[in-house]
Amino acid sequence: xxxxxxxxxxxxxxxxxxxxxxxxxxxxxxxxxxxxxxxxxxxxxxxxxxxxxxxxxxxxxxxxxxxxxxxxxxxxxxxxxxxxxxxxxxxxxxxxxxxxxxxxxxxxxxxxxxxxxxxxxxxxxxxxxxxxxxxxxxxxxxxxxxxxxxxxxxxxxxxxxxxxxxxxxxxxxxxxxxxxxxxxxxxxxxxxxxxxxxxxxxxxxxxxxxxxxxxxxxxxxxxxxxxxxxxxxxxxxxxxxxxxxxxxxxxxxx
Amino acid sequence: xxxxxxxxxxxxxxxxxxxxxxxxxxxxxxxxxxxxxxxxxxxxxxxxxxxxxxxxxxxxxxxxxxxxxxxxxxxxxxxxxxxxxxxxxxxxxxxxxxxxxxxxxxxxxxxxxxxxxxxxxxxxxxxxxxxxxxxxxxxxxxxxxxxxxxxxxxxxxxxxxxxxxxxxxxxxxxxxxxxxxxxxxxx
Numbered sequence: 001x002x003x004x005x006x007x008x009x010x011x012x013x014x015x016x017x018x019x020x021x022x023x024x025x026x027x028x029x030x031x032x033x034x035x036x037x038x039x040x041x042x043x044x045x046x047x048x049x050x051x052x053x054x055x056x057x058x059x060x061x062x063x064x065x066x067x068x069x070x071x072x073x074x075x076x077x078x079x080x081x082x083x084x085x086x087x088x089x090x091x092x093x094x095x096x097x098x099x100x101x102x103x104x105x106x107x108x109x110x111x112x113x114x115x116x117x118x119x120x121x122x123x124x125x126x127x128x129x130x131x132x133x134x135x136x137x138x139x140x141x142x143x144x145x146x147x148x149x150x151x152x153x154x155x156x157x158x159x160x161x162x163x164x165x166x167x168x169x170x171x172x173x174x175x176x177x178x179x180x181x182x183x184x185x186x187x188x189x190x191x192x193x194x195x196x197x198x199x200x201x202x203x204x205x206x207x208x209x210x211x212x213x214x215x216x217x218x219x220x221x222x223x224x225x226x227x228x229x230x231x232x233x234x235x236x237x238x239x240x241x242x243x244x245x246x247x248x249x250x251x252x253x254x
Numbered sequence: 255x256x257x258x259x260x261x262x263x264x265x266x267x268x269x270x271x272x273x274x275x276x277x278x279x280x281x282x283x284x285x286x287x288x289x290x291x292x293x294x295x296x297x298x299x300x301x302x303x304x305x306x307x308x309x310x311x312x313x314x315x316x317x318x319x320x321x322x323x324x325x326x327x328x329x330x331x332x333x334x335x336x337x338x339x340x341x342x343x344x345x346x347x348x349x350x351x352x353x354x355x356x357x358x359x360x361x362x363x364x365x366x367x368x369x370x371x372x373x374x375x376x377x378x379x380x381x382x383x384x385x386x387x388x389x390x391x392x393x394x395x396x397x398x399x400x401x402x403x404x405x406x407x408x409x410x411x412x413x414x415x416x417x418x419x420x421x422x423x424x425x426x427x428x429x430x431x432x433x434x435x436x437x438x439x440x441x
Binding site for chain 2: 049
């Protein structure tokens, strides 16, 4: 893997098997680089949370401030969208947000694997969210949860049409939820790699090439900053949309 | 699992797949051969995270925040109580001060009144005494004066007798001298 690999913007998304585990029903199972980073993220999050709460100080230190800020930020969001009764979903939303945020930010470190750029990961998370919404909806409201697809005050003639639209829009949620995160992370990293690749390619063309490489260099810096913002924003969007969907599960009436 | 039973085949298989993955033309994120493992490890890692976060981390943070909230509420109520207490103390102090001032005034006035009455009484007594003494003295002066005046005649007679005897060396009868003195005094 020489120059060809360095400029290949897709190479960074290749999943490698670190420890092969075998096959179950024709499915290959292995501990992969993506698995490693998932556990790294879990270790970072739990480590930070435990470190920040170890001293239990009345006046918080630095790490404790960060942890408390994170807690109150997400608790505030959940409370704002779901109200006080939604606070039992707080650990779920908190886990989702911190997990996605940490995976996104880990992906920003050079040579690290971006787990959230894998469609199967984002889709699994989105399906988990929708699964929780459906289970909670039926447990809490019984058949009344289906009222979600039958909005109030719609003429009976339009009802079948509207219901079909509501039904489609409901099941489009996991698709949009997963594709949004996946697309943002994937595109961001490809763009970064492409611009960073330009620097090397142009720089190889002597003096004028090096001068020309300043522009993609500046772009790379700017996009890196942007990507940090996107990393946070996408994690936040995922968490907020989870709250919004859970609100439908708690109150299916529009 | 099966790893121990057939390590060699597994390894070659894995290497095979890795080589296959590196060179396959499938866009890596859409390479379905890795989906099962990724879902498996995602489930394990996210499950672990959810368990640790919900059972360990968040209760700890919530505990800390609650402690702080309680402590602040308690501190505030305590401060409120102490402020009330100090306000009460200040009010009581002011009241006591006013009372004491009033009392002091009363005492001062009473004392002044008593003293001035006392002084007046004493002065009256002293004045009466003095007036009595004055009267007695005047009376005594009057008597002494009268006595003195009464004796003036005798003194004058004696003096006259002495002068006469010295000047003319004759003894004049006392009656005569007395008569002459009385006549001289009468003139």
